[in-house]
Amino acid sequence: MTFSLLHATDFADRLLYKIIPPLKAGxxxxxxxxxxxxxxxxxxxxxxxxxxxxxxxxxxxxxxxxYFRVPIDVSVxxxxxxxxxxxxxxxxxxxxxxxxxxxxxxxxxGKVLEEYDHLVQEFGLQVIEAAGSITDQQRLVRMLVSxxxxxxxxxxxxxxxxx
Amino acid sequence: MTNPSDASASExxxxxxxxxxxxxxxxxxxxxxxxxxxxKLFVVEGTDGVGRSTQIQLLREWLEVKGYGVVETGWTRSxxxxxxxxxxKSSNTLNKLTFVLLYATDFADRLEKEIIPALKAGxxxxxxxxxxxxxxxxxxxxxxxxxxxxxxxxxxxxxxVFYLNIDVKTLSRRVLESRGMDFWESGMDLKTGDDIYDSxxxxxRSLLREYSSMADEFHFRVVDARRSIDxxxxxxxxxxxxxxxxxxxxxxxxxxx
Numbered sequence: 001m002t003f004s005l006l007h008a009t010d011f012a013d014r015l016l017y018k019i020i021p022p023l024k025a026g027x028x029x030x031x032x033x034x035x036x037x038x039x040x041x042x043x044x045x046x047x048x049x050x051x052x053x054x055x056x057x058x059x060x061x062x063x064x065x066x067y068f069r070v071p072i073d074v075s076v077x078x079x080x081x082x083x084x085x086x087x088x089x090x091x092x093x094x095x096x097x098x099x100x101x102x103x104x105x106x107x108x109x110g111k112v113l114e115e116y117d118h119l120v121q122e123f124g125l126q127v128i129e130a131a132g133s134i135t136d137q138q139r140l141v142r143m144l145v146s147x148x149x150x151x152x153x154x155x156x157x158x159x160x161x162x163x
Numbered sequence: 164m165t166n167p168s169d170a171s172a173s174e175x176x177x178x179x180x181x182x183x184x185x186x187x188x189x190x191x192x193x194x195x196x197x198x199x200x201x202x203k204l205f206v207v208e209g210t211d212g213v214g215r216s217t218q219i220q221l222l223r224e225w226l227e228v229k230g231y232g233v234v235e236t237g238w239t240r241s242x243x244x245x246x247x248x249x250x251x252k253s254s255n256t257l258n259k260l261t262f263v264l265l266y267a268t269d270f271a272d273r274l275e276k277e278i279i280p281a282l283k284a285g286x287x288x289x290x291x292x293x294x295x296x297x298x299x300x301x302x303x304x305x306x307x308x309x310x311x312x313x314x315x316x317x318x319x320x321x322x323x324v325f326y327l328n329i330d331v332k333t334l335s336r337r338v339l340e341s342r343g344m345d346f347w348e349s350g351m352d353l354k355t356g357d358d359i360y361d362s363x364x365x366x367x368r369s370l371l372r373e374y375s376s377m378a379d380e381f382h383f384r385v386v387d388a389r390r391s392i393d394x395x396x397x398x399x400x401x402x403x404x405x406x407x408x409x410x411x412x413x414x415x416x417x418x419x420x
Contacts, residue, residue, distance in 0.1 A: 001192055001275060001317060002243065005268035012260045046194035054190075054313040058260060 003089075004042040008055055011035065015059060023060065028149070035059045036067070036123065040115035044108065045095065064148045066141060067120060068130035072110050076102060185282070189316020195279060197319065202282030204319060205403060206293040209327030210370050211348040212338040213388050214395070218327070219289050221396045222403065226287055231407075234281040236273050237291035244269035252347065259304040266297050267314055278319065287407075294318045295326075295381060299373035303366070304353065323406060324381060325399060327388035331368050335360070 022029050035056040042052045070078075079086060086101045088094065092108025093101060120127055126144055128137050185200065205222075207215045216237075223233045239248050248265050281288050294315045301311055329337075338344055346352070349359050350366025378385060386398055 001271040002268055005264060005271050009261055009264035009268055012258070012264055016258050016260065046192075048190040048193055048317075051190040051313070051316060054310065057310060 001047060003045065004038065004047050004052060004055070007038055007042075011038070011056070012058065019060065031062070034062060034065065036065065036116070036119050036125065039119055040112045043115050044092070044111040064144060065123065065125045066128055066144065067116060067125040068128045068137070069113075069116070070130040072106055072113060074131050075109060076105060079105075183320035184322045186320055187316065188318050188320050189313060192275075192317050195275065197279060197282070200279075200282040201285040202288060203407065204278065204282060204288045204290065204321040206290045206295075206321040206324045207327065207399075208293060208295045208324055208374070208383070209388060210299075210329065210334065210367055210374065212334060212341065213327045213329050214337075214392065215291050215327060217392055218325075218396060218399060219291050221392075222399055223289055225396075225400055226289075226403070232284075232286045234277065234286045234288050235291065236277050236288060238293075238296055239266065239269050241269045241272040241276070243272045259301065259306055262304075263297065263301045263306055263311070263314070266300075270294065270297070270315075271317065274318065282319070290321070293321060293324065295324070295374065295377055295383075298377065299370050302373045303350070303369045320381075323402065324383050325402070326374060326378060326383035326385050327395070328375070328385050329371070329388040331364050331371065333389050334367055335364060338363075 019029050019031065038056060039049070039052055043049045076086075080102075086105050090109075091101045091105035093104050095104075095108065097107045098104040116125075119125060128140060130137060185204070186197065191197075207219050207222075209215050219235065223235060226233050239245055244265065248269060251261070251265060278288055278290070297315065298308075298311055302308060338348075344359050344363045346359075348366075349363035350370075351359065351362055353362075353366065355365055356362055374383075377383065384402060386395060388395060
């Protein structure tokens with residue numbers, strides 16, 4: 001619970017200082033992770049799903065949410081290749097499911113991925129298959145983002161103040 | 164969080180018609196089932212400077228003499244969060260939402276690490292303030308009431324909530340006589356004016372209004388805090404004794420003979 005609430009506090013702070021002001025100014029905000037991370041991670045840690053959703057009800061609904069989906073083995077390989085050591089909480093070591101960090105990571109993140117699959121349905125996340133090439137992913141992302149930006153451009157124009 | 168109709172099905176006569184006592188108010192902490200724990204949770208609520216800590220200290224001594232194990236807990240006293248909250252208060256970056264969430268984190272930490280283990284082990288837990296302080300403070304600052312009640316749904320409904328009720332006039336004098344008015348207790352963050360005295364009165368008046376609006380919802384036992392320390396303590400002890408030892412009185416004469 002404290003883990004969940006600490007993250008929510010941090011999120012609220014960033015929402016109010018870093019997300020809402022630029023949105024009001026008509027800017028594009030790119031968020032690396034959002035409330036969905038909390039939904040997946042906290043539910044895996046045993047926090048009530050509905051409670052977490054209600055907790056985050058102050059969050060702004062994104063115009064577009066991209067979910068980069070990757071099989072658990074690919075995820076482990078990438079992390080191990082980059083920095084050799086898995087982070088304690090990322091591997092869910094606090095849950096005591098396994099004493100091996102790699103094993104614990106696979107168990108914990110496996111559950112997290114299951115939660116994400118539910119979220120895709122519930123919140124209409126756009127799934128990007130992240131096992132593929134970076135170029136292919138980026139093209140798809142650009143296509144999806146430009147659709148959004150074009151839809152809102154007209155609004156921005158009419159909103160401009162005269163100098 | 165509470166539904167008045169829930170309370171009608173009272174099962175504990177001492178619980179002030181409060182069938183929820185000892186259970187979660189709303190959405191529970193799924194990994195911490197708490198049903199049937201032997202400990203008791205007594206809360207002393209009331210605004211700043213009303214005399215809560217004094218009463219709790221006296222209550223504690225009395226309970227310990229009677230042989231109860233007592234654990235005390237208080238608002239923002241968790242080792243995890245207290246330093247963070249102090250830092251956040253001293254800078255000017257604290258938004259009402261982050262304020263609320265920091266308090267909730269502190270509470271969650273104490274609930275998991277202090278209150279629940281103590282109740283499980285059969286202690287009497289005396290809580291100096293409880294979620295009602297958070298609800299009142301946030302309510303005054305315009306945070307959505309339903310959201311707040313959902314947020315604190317993981318709180319355990321106390322067995323008794325004493326609410327030390329006072330009027331703003333008496334309170335102002337009492338606070339000025341002891342330690343003076345402080346920035347937060349005067350609601351200076353609400354920026355209603357530069358005068359701390361006026362701000363204190365206006366802020367405390369709305370806080371008191373928030374507290375009394377919760378009295379029915381959360382089954383407060385309202386105690387008149389304008390009386391002397393001893394008179395208040397007598398009343399608290401009487402009610403606590405009636406709750407803890409409802410069957411003790413009749414057996415005593417038999418033993419004496």
